[in-house]
Amino acid sequence: MEDNRRFVLDALNSGPVPGPALAAELDISRTAVWKHIDALRTAGFTVRPTDEGYAVTAVPEFGGLAVAFGLDAPFDIEYHESIRSTNERARELAAGGARECVVLADEQTRGHGRLDRGWHSPSGGIWMSVLLRPDVPPARVPLLTLAAAVAVTEAVRESGTGAAIKWPNDVIVGEQKLAGILTEMGGEVDRVSWVVIGIGLNANVLPDELPARATSLLAEGGAVERRLVVQRILEAFDALRTDVDETRDRWRTHAATLGQRVRVETTDGVVEGEAIDVTASGALVVETTDGPTPVHVGDCEHLRPA
Numbered sequence: 001m002e003d004n005r006r007f008v009l010d011a012l013n014s015g016p017v018p019g020p021a022l023a024a025e026l027d028i029s030r031t032a033v034w035k036h037i038d039a040l041r042t043a044g045f046t047v048r049p050t051d052e053g054y055a056v057t058a059v060p061e062f063g064g065l066a067v068a069f070g071l072d073a074p075f076d077i078e079y080h081e082s083i084r085s086t087n088e089r090a091r092e093l094a095a096g097g098a099r100e101c102v103v104l105a106d107e108q109t110r111g112h113g114r115l116d117r118g119w120h121s122p123s124g125g126i127w128m129s130v131l132l133r134p135d136v137p138p139a140r141v142p143l144l145t146l147a148a149a150v151a152v153t154e155a156v157r158e159s160g161t162g163a164a165i166k167w168p169n170d171v172i173v174g175e176q177k178l179a180g181i182l183t184e185m186g187g188e189v190d191r192v193s194w195v196v197i198g199i200g201l202n203a204n205v206l207p208d209e210l211p212a213r214a215t216s217l218l219a220e221g222g223a224v225e226r227r228l229v230v231q232r233i234l235e236a237f238d239a240l241r242t243d244v245d246e247t248r249d250r251w252r253t254h255a256a257t258l259g260q261r262v263r264v265e266t267t268d269g270v271v272e273g274e275a276i277d278v279t280a281s282g283a284l285v286v287e288t289t290d291g292p293t294p295v296h297v298g299d300c301e302h303l304r305p306a
């Protein structure tokens with residue numbers, strides 16, 4: 001059923017299609033085709049019968065089918081109006097053996113950041129988790145976080161908001177946080193079984209629903225069509241995720257952190273100096289009085305331009 005629904009969506013995305021042609025292509029009855037069309041209408045699509053067949057004339061602003069319509073990336077979308085946490089759900093799917101997919105929600109009731117910090121997720125945002133089964137060693141996983149940050153930054157810029165990346169996982173406008181990324185993984189010491197990349201992007205959300213030092217696309221440039229922003233993020237991420245060099249290059253281009261004096265709090269203490277680069281495993285290279293020092297995890301504060 002799901003595959004057929006996706007096929008119908010893809011066919012309609014290429015232009016009007018006659019019902020009998022869809023039925024023949026999928027080897028299903030015309031009543032079954034009609035049920036797919038009816039489901040699209042229930043999901044908020046306007047589908048009109050025309051001389052050339054069924055034509056989509058309006059797409060809902062958000063939702064699983066809305067994002068799948070015209071999406072050029074190989075992810076099935078599981079959509080929830082409200083859920084505790086999309087990362088939690090994606091981990092559950094991973095434990096159940098699911099392959100690559102995306103969990104998307106309009107609202108989260110228990111969204112979280114790193115170290116169990118809370119993540120405000122009111123209705124109107126983009127809260128999503130991408131479940132991956134990458135064939136990479138664990139040391140390569142942080143690079144997927146960087147690829148996600150690049151994808152979010154580029155999608156946001158396309159929608160007209162000048163954003164930049166703050167190492168390791170924030171997308172910022174000025175000094176305010178627009179998006180955060182939380183990567184979780186499971187596997188063995190030398191083998192990754194699954195990776196969940198959680199992306200929280202304050203989209204059509206009022207700033208007074210967010211914590212201090214946070215901003216939203218709504219506040220920066222006005223409301224966006226979330227389905228299009230999600231599509232651009234997933235497409236850019238899919239194109240980048242296996243390309244280490246391209247990810248690093250584009251990350252460097254968008255990074256607000258490089259060239260800044262930074263203070264990074266790590267579990268081994270504080271590292272302070274000029275941020276000069278990012279490594280192939282996603283570590284920030286900080287030029288300290290002891291020379292270039294790679295920092296793998298930590299909370300980074302921008303002090304001032306070096």
Ligand code: BT5
Nearest residue numbers: 085087111112113114117119120128180181198199200214
């Ligand atoms: C992050 O953590 O920035 C990662 C956030 C990941 C959220 C996504 S939403 C989809 C998926 N499902 C989840 O449950 N999570 C992921 P961290 O660097 O630890 O930053 C957390 C801090 O950001 C909090 O302590 C607050 O200070 C601040 N914060 C909370 N909600 C925010 C929001 N909506 N916008 C900006 N800042 C926020």
